[in-house]
Amino acid sequence: MTTKQGDQASPQASASQPNESTVKSAPPPETPAAVLTRFRVIAAFWAVIIFLGFPIWWKTTSIYRAHLPIEEMVDWADGKACRPVFPLEIHLATPSMQSIEAQHLLRTTQHTLDDLNEFAAHHLRLKLANDSATASHSVDNGFDGAINAEGQAPDTALTVRLLAQEGLAAPRSELHAATTQLDVFYPPSQVPVPSSSNSPLSAFIAEELQQLYGEEKATIAHILSGHTGSLDSTSPRIAESISRRLRRSMKYAETYHLSFSLFTPGSEPSSWDIEAAVKEYLSPLLQAFEPISNFTVDTQVQLYANFAPTAPRPEYDETEAAWTFKKEDLSAFVNAAEWPLNPSIGNGPTINFILYVPDPSQSPLIVKENRASSWIVPQWGGVYLLNPTLANSKQGQVNPAHLSQDSLGPAFMTFSHQLLTLLGTPSTPSSLPLRLQTSIRIRAATLLLSASSTMGSLARLTESLPSIPIPASVASSVSTTLSHLGATCSHLREGRFGAALASARVAETEAERSFFEKSMVGQVYFPDEHKVAVYLPLLGPIGVPLVVSLLKELKRIAAGRKARRAAAAA
């Protein structure tokens, strides 16, 4: 209790001011009206808290957890929901054979194939081409016909045409490089007679097919076994080449950005026929890859691009009459610090292709050990050293100012080859459509496994962290993923690999989206104890006086009631 200066200034108050000792000894009792007012004040604050505060608290901090089909997700991850199988349908066209003979040949060849095959998930199914029209149809369409996504019939993986040819001692085969057709020439004498159970021709065909699909089979076995073991019988050489290929190739993505860059240390060449070159050499390939991934292409020309100051310089080699780089120095060739190579544009990985035109004073430039002019940078891109014919001018020899489409030809051939490697396309067989088909099957298997394991991880995550929210969008993504995984599996079983890949791509995208849902991971690192730190600093200071006053008020009411009861009893 303090004396107020203001009171002295006010004559009314000071006139009625009693001496201080009275005040201190006897504070005036509270009037019932004051008690009622205080009750109303406290009630007003608590009414706001109870009728508005608690509902808001409940509404805004409750965690929404959509229902997820956990068991089904775990089944997919454990491989219980689907055993991927790859039945390849191979048509046998026998224009010069009797139907009976053809049937017999088919049976024996199939028998031999089944004997040879030790990986059950991947098997070849032979079928007679009904008539030549079907055969030629599928041959004409080549690759496109093999990946019809809507069709209910299985994709035709390969057409084998048996052609009789006089004057052959043993059958020989010829694979068309641009179509899915294998021509087998055989001496007419080797047509199997229905009585015999084996024939050199069927053994030959089975052997050929087995060889054709050997690498694919090994790769799929490698993927399905989870990169740990592979087929026992796979030769170490093939296993080595498969794992080497997988190490070099980019991780699968919906969209790849291809970036073509022309680097030169001088001022020339300053232009190139890049648009025509891409259209001529690359577009057909990209079109063929359309069912697997999308591509965007951008290009740039960078003049006065120097090597990194610490990078080794090329040396002149007298015997080769050329400037050379040592093989081990190639890793320092790309000046990552100064050359404007975008690590990634948008949301897909970038594959960089660098066309380097050396300075006239250092031309020609090659790799020392093998005189190569190009190399792959694993999971990053490719480099090609272009040594154009030098033009003479007053200053001596100079690079041409413009690179025509023809001079870019070899470089782009190399680039398309590098692109195939970077995308993980197998190196055999020699027919490009067959390799792309193989690629489709491999990708479908990879995506199927990856989406399944993402589902498993998501299931484990939501199980182990009961405090994270699961938005409805995640639940719908999960159900889309599961249905597309199912579709992939059944498409695979029926041999429709194009459709299977399309479903698998959707499944993979949705699975990634559900796993990386932003609102879900936000609270992963937010344990319950931290909530105290969130609530207390603000709500503590507000809450304590409110709670204390509420308790006091309750005590007063209880005391009043007791007193009244006591009075009533007395």
Add this chain to the structure above:
Amino acid sequence: MIDRKVMVFGAAFVLRLLLICLFPSLPDLLTGRVEVSTPVNSFKRLQEGLFLYSGNVSPYDGGTFHQAPLLLPLFALLPDAKTWPLPTAIFYILVDLVNAQALVTISESGQSINSRFHSAVRKHVRWNGVSVAAWFLFNPFTIATCLARSTSVFTASGILFAVSNAVSGNSVNAMLALGFASYLSMYPALMFLPLVLVCYDRRTQSPQAPKIAPFILQHAGLLLASVAGLLGLSFLITGNFWEFISATYGFHLLVPDLTPNVGLWWYFFIEMFDSFREFFLGVFWLHLASYVGGLTARFRRQPLFVITSLLGVFAIFKPYPSISDASLFFALLPLYRHLFPLMRYTFFAVSAMLYSSLLGPAFYHLWIYAGSGNANFFYAITLVWSLGLSILLADTIFAALRDEWEQDNPGKQGTEVRQV
């Protein structure tokens, strides 16, 4: 007496006009200051909305305009502020003068001293209406708000007219004015309860006294009707009801724009974990709203004082406060001149506010332009500003309680403390 009023109003008019003419860049400078212009009252944003509106595009399309749509046709009538700044400026000055006139009415009614249940102990310590108006008109915060052409002045006139009509007994007009203010800025609707009590106390002084519950319901209906009418008009203007509701009231409620201002919200919500954002939005709004019930119950005898202290609460705890809110609180404070002798921390509160109004712009400059400070510099100053305001507010409330207590216990002296 009339001469004095004319002199004060004339001087205020001339002062503002002089400032604009002598320093032509001053209005634009002030318009850009974060202390004066917030996302919900900035004149710049209004012009953006106006440009879109005159181009027949939805004014809310750009995402920068968050003010009530009825302001647009009003400002479309005025000539372009860029090429002809004077008409707009004169319009704002007139609004200021009209607000001052409302203050004069409030002051002369004497409701702040003598009301139905209450009669102040120090009745003779008071200022007349013209002095109160002068305090308002020559307050640098008011002048800055006027020059910056902030649209908060319309909310302020809505509130002041509601109060002035209430104290003079025009309860219908009071509700319409409050409806206008609520339509513009939403938060004035919280003042409905004390305002209707002012009206009711005023009505009971006349012979036929109505019952309190129907009276409140009637006036609540009136308020709702006026707001609904204004919303209907806005719908006619914008054409897209939900777009304008979410761009204006949604913007007030959800506080998506965390541009620094003199308030306490922006820094807190920058730092807040995303998952708790909604919860704390609720807490902050409830905190703001919870004062209404408590203060009204405690000061049932002085509803006009509840309005004054609520304005102080809003100036501190609003999501987008500016100095215009503080100037409105300061405008009503001189009505309680008789409480000044009872206040204990005036020196501390005033120096805290002076300190922050001088250092605030300096620290903002250090943070944003010089780059030698960081956000904490400015936030610390806004904390000091809010602290100064809260001390002043708590002190006023204490003085009013003390005054009531002295009235109840004549000749006694002691302290009664009720923390808010």
